[in-house]
Amino acid sequence: MKHLLKLMDLSQAEIADILNLADQLKYEKKNGIEHHLLKGKTLGMIFQKSSTRTRVSFEVGMADLGGHALFLSSRDLQIGRGEPVQDTARVLSRYLDGIMIRTFEQKEVEMLAEYGTIPIINGLTDYCHPCQVLADLMTIREHKGMLKGKKLCYIGDGNNMANSLIVGCIKMGMSVAIGCPDTYQPDAEIMKWAKENGDFLCTSDIFEAAKDADAVYTDVWASMGQEGEAAERQKVFKSYQVSSELMKVAKPDAMVLHCLPAHRGEEITEEVLEAHANEIFDEAENRLHAQKAVLVKCMA
Numbered sequence: 001m002k003h004l005l006k007l008m009d010l011s012q013a014e015i016a017d018i019l020n021l022a023d024q025l026k027y028e029k030k031n032g033i034e035h036h037l038l039k040g041k042t043l044g045m046i047f048q049k050s051s052t053r054t055r056v057s058f059e060v061g062m063a064d065l066g067g068h069a070l071f072l073s074s075r076d077l078q079i080g081r082g083e084p085v086q087d088t089a090r091v092l093s094r095y096l097d098g099i100m101i102r103t104f105e106q107k108e109v110e111m112l113a114e115y116g117t118i119p120i121i122n123g124l125t126d127y128c129h130p131c132q133v134l135a136d137l138m139t140i141r142e143h144k145g146m147l148k149g150k151k152l153c154y155i156g157d158g159n160n161m162a163n164s165l166i167v168g169c170i171k172m173g174m175s176v177a178i179g180c181p182d183t184y185q186p187d188a189e190i191m192k193w194a195k196e197n198g199d200f201l202c203t204s205d206i207f208e209a210a211k212d213a214d215a216v217y218t219d220v221w222a223s224m225g226q227e228g229e230a231a232e233r234q235k236v237f238k239s240y241q242v243s244s245e246l247m248k249v250a251k252p253d254a255m256v257l258h259c260l261p262a263h264r265g266e267e268i269t270e271e272v273l274e275a276h277a278n279e280i281f282d283e284a285e286n287r288l289h290a291q292k293a294v295l296v297k298c299m300a
């Protein structure tokens with residue numbers, strides 16, 4: 001695997017390989033077994049948006065693997081003052097062994113990969129969040145034993161999370177139902193692909209979407225960069241909430257996932273978040289293990 005730009009680029013076998021290696025690395029870390037597979041290698045981490053989990057898990061992951069991570073805020077880089085991404089890619093390729101980038105446009109990530117000569121890992125764009133969904137799949141498998149045949153329901157904005165969840169879950173043989181307002185649906189091409197390649201539903205009825213789900217997922221109503229739309233979105237998404245009432249229509253043992261940060265009382269109630277904290281924080285932990293697997297596959 002050269003890059004991780006989006007999950008659509010990976011085959012089912014490649015995703016399964018990453019998940020298996022992630023499980024192994026998690027087990028070994030818990031048992032004090034170290035693998036310095038990236039000894040002497042440096043990962044540059046470009047952030048054009050805030051981050052807690054992505055930044056810390058990549059930095060710790062590189063340290064675990066014997067390498068080094070460099071935090072590069074776009075506020076300090078020349079890219080933040082307009083230096084073209086094509087030039088940044090070629091310069092950074094001369095110093096670094098890999099780049100993780102969190103930015104707005106997916107095109108910027110694709111251009112880094114096109115002009116650079118080192119592995120590029122997408123740490124979130126407005127279009128998708130592949131690293132998060134690899135950790136999500138790992139967590140569902142951990143809690144449910146398998147992925148194939150399980151149903152994931154996503155409630156809320158048809159955003160980067162929804163796009164990546166659709167692709168990752170359908171590729172792994174899961175069924176996917178999205179409950180979102182008609183005007184905030186996921187990417188049209190991704191939905192078309194999902195309908196052609198698996199069991200997929202997109203509805204504005206959240207109870208229909210959550211029916212018999214094995215995993216119920218949600219994310220914020222206003223993503224990073226959409227702060228100006230927050231008030232309008234509060235109105236539109238008011239009823240798109242994961243609540244105890246909604247959980248009643250899912251399977252009795254359904255798990256709840258949230259990529260975090262969460263807004264209690266908006267997309268998820270305090271009660272549901274706390275009742276499922278174990279699953280949600282396993283999911284956050286698994287960012288570390290899943291990304292170490294990605295780093296090894298791309299950079300070792």
Ligand code: CP
Nearest residue numbers: 051052053054259260
């Ligand atoms: N879920 C996630 O990507 O979290 P951060 O924004 O904190 O990195």
Ligand code: NVA
Nearest residue numbers: 159219223224259260
């Ligand atoms: N949809 C959210 C995900 C954060 C991890 C955002 O883009 O802000």
